[in-house]
Amino acid sequence: MCISNKIGPPVEGDDFFGREKEIRQANRLLDGGHSLLLSAPRRIGKSSFAKRLIDEKKGQNWKCVYIDLEETTTEEGFLRLVIEAFSKNRIWKQVVEGMSKGLSSVLEKIDKISLGPVELNLAKNEDRERLYKNLKDLVRHDENTFIVVDELTLFLSVLNKKEDGSEKVAFILNWLRSLRQVSKTKVQWLFCGSVGLRNFTAALNLGYTINDLMEFSLDELSRDEAAGLLLGLCKSEDVEMVDEVVEYTLNRLYWNIPYFIQIIFSKLVEDYDGKITQEDVDIAYRKLCSENFLTTWSERLVEYREYEVPARQVLKLLSVRPAGMERESILNSLMTGQEPTKVGIVDYTLSKVLEMLENDGYIIRKDTFRAFRSPLLRDYWFDRFVQ
Numbered sequence: 001m002c003i004s005n006k007i008g009p010p011v012e013g014d015d016f017f018g019r020e021k022e023i024r025q026a027n028r029l030l031d032g033g034h035s036l037l038l039s040a041p042r043r044i045g046k047s048s049f050a051k052r053l054i055d056e057k058k059g060q061n062w063k064c065v066y067i068d069l070e071e072t073t074t075e076e077g078f079l080r081l082v083i084e085a086f087s088k089n090r091i092w093k094q095v096v097e098g099m100s101k102g103l104s105s106v107l108e109k110i111d112k113i114s115l116g117p118v119e120l121n122l123a124k125n126e127d128r129e130r131l132y133k134n135l136k137d138l139v140r141h142d143e144n145t146f147i148v149v150d151e152l153t154l155f156l157s158v159l160n161k162k163e164d165g166s167e168k169v170a171f172i173l174n175w176l177r178s179l180r181q182v183s184k185t186k187v188q189w190l191f192c193g194s195v196g197l198r199n200f201t202a203a204l205n206l207g208y209t210i211n212d213l214m215e216f217s218l219d220e221l222s223r224d225e226a227a228g229l230l231l232g233l234c235k236s237e238d239v240e241m242v243d244e245v246v247e248y249t250l251n252r253l254y255w256n257i258p259y260f261i262q263i264i265f266s267k268l269v270e271d272y273d274g275k276i277t278q279e280d281v282d283i284a285y286r287k288l289c290s291e292n293f294l295t296t297w298s299e300r301l302v303e304y305r306e307y308e309v310p311a312r313q314v315l316k317l318l319s320v321r322p323a324g325m326e327r328e329s330i331l332n333s334l335m336t337g338q339e340p341t342k343v344g345i346v347d348y349t350l351s352k353v354l355e356m357l358e359n360d361g362y363i364i365r366k367d368t369f370r371a372f373r374s375p376l377l378r379d380y381w382f383d384r385f386v387q
C-alpha cells in the first residue's frame with residue numbers, strides 16, 4: 001500500500017505521513033495519565049493526527065472515541081453526539097444488579113437515544129443537571145480509554161452567543177473537568193481545535209476548568225518529513241521529481257504543512273509530462289493562488305465575528321508587504337479616516353486581531369514586525385483581495 005493524494009478531510013491509514021516524533025510524545029503523555037490540549041493553526045493536520053493516535057491506542061487495546069463538535073451548534077446536539085459515540089464504543093457501564101433506578105433508567109434512555117430521536121428534557125435546570133450527573137456516573141473509568149473531542153472551542157463559542165450561553169458553556173466545561181477528575185480514572189482525553197481553548201476560557205474566567213490539560217503543539221513538518229511526503233506522493237503516482245526540484249518546491253512553499261504539499265502536488269500531477277521542472281513548480285504555485293484551495297482561510301474568518309473586518313484589513317495590508325509591517329504602522333493604517341479619539345479602541349482591537357491571526361497560523365511575529373506566515377497564503381490573499 002502507498003500514500004495517496006488527499007486534499008481536504010483528515011487523512012487516515014496509509015495516507016497519513018510522518019509525525020512520528022509527535023506521536024511518540026503524545027503516546028508517552030497519554031500512557032503517563034495526562035489529558036492533552038492541542039491548539040494549532042488551521043489545516044496543520046490536527047484531526048489527522050488525532051485519528052492516527054486513535055489507531056495507535058486501538059492497537060494497544062484501548063477503547064477509543066472520536067467526537068467532532070463541528071457537526072453541532074446546540075447543547076442538545078452536543079449531548080447526542082457524546083451519548084451516541086460513547087454507546088457505540090461501549091464507554092457506558094452496563095445495567096447491573098443493585099444499580100440505582102435512576103441510573104438504569106438513564107441507561108435505557110441512552111439506548112433509545114442512540115437508536116433514534118428521543119426527548120432529552122433540558123428545559124428545566126434541575127433535569128439538565130441530573131442528566132449530566134447521571135451521564136457522568138455511567139462512564140466506565142476502569143478500562144484504558146482515549147477520547148478525542150475535536151473543535152470544542154468552535155462549538156463552545158457558538159453556544160456562548162446563544163440564550164443562557166455562558167452558563168451552558170461553563171456547565172459543559174465543568175462537566176468535562178469532573179470526568180477527568182475521577183480518582184484512578186483510566187480515561188484520557190485529547191481536545192483539539194484551531195481556535196485557542198486557553199484564550200477562550202481565560203476570557204470567560206473559566207481557565208480553571210482546563211488547567212489540568214497538558215499543552216501539546218503541532219507545527220509544519222520537518223524538512224526531511226516534508227521531502228518524504230512529497231516523494232511518497234510522487235512514487236504513488238509514478239511521477240519523477242529530482243532532489244533539486246523537491247528542494248525548490250519546499251523552499252517555494254516555505255511553510256511546509258502537509259496540506260500545502262498535498263495541494264501543490266495535485267497541481268503538478270495535472271500537467272505532468274514526464275518530468276517536473278522548477279518552471280512547472282512556479283506554474284503550479286500560481287495556480288494555487290488563483291484557485292479555491294485556500295478559500296477556507298478566508299471563509300473561516302467569519303468565526304472572528306466583530307473582529308472579522310479588522311482582521312481582513314490587517315491581512316490586506318500585509319499581503320502587499322512580504323517583509324511584514326511594524327505594529328505601529330498597522331495601527332496608523334487602521335486609523336486612517338478615523339476620529340483620533342478612537343485610537344484606544346482601535347489599538348485594543350488590533351491586539352486581539354493580531355493574537356487571533358497568529359494563533360490560527362495566518363501571520364507570524366518577528367520582533368515588532370508581523371508578516372504572513374506562508375508566502376503561498378500571502379500571494380493568494382493578494383490575488384484574491386488586492387489585485
Ligand SMILES: Nc1ncnc2c1ncn2[C@@H]1O[C@H](COP(=O)(O)OP(=O)(O)OP(=O)(O)O)[C@@H](O)[C@H]1O
Binds near residue numbers: 042
Ligand atoms: N500526516 C499527514 N500526512 C499527509 N497529509 C496530511 C497529514 N496531515 C494533514 N494532511 C493534509 O492536510 C489536510 C488537512 O488535514 P486535517 O483535517 O487533519 O487538518 P486540521 O488541522 O484538522 O484542519 P482544520 O483546521 O480545518 O480542522 C488533509 O486533507 C491532508 O491533505
Ligand SMILES: [Mg+2]
Binds near residue numbers: 047
Ligand atoms: Mg480538524
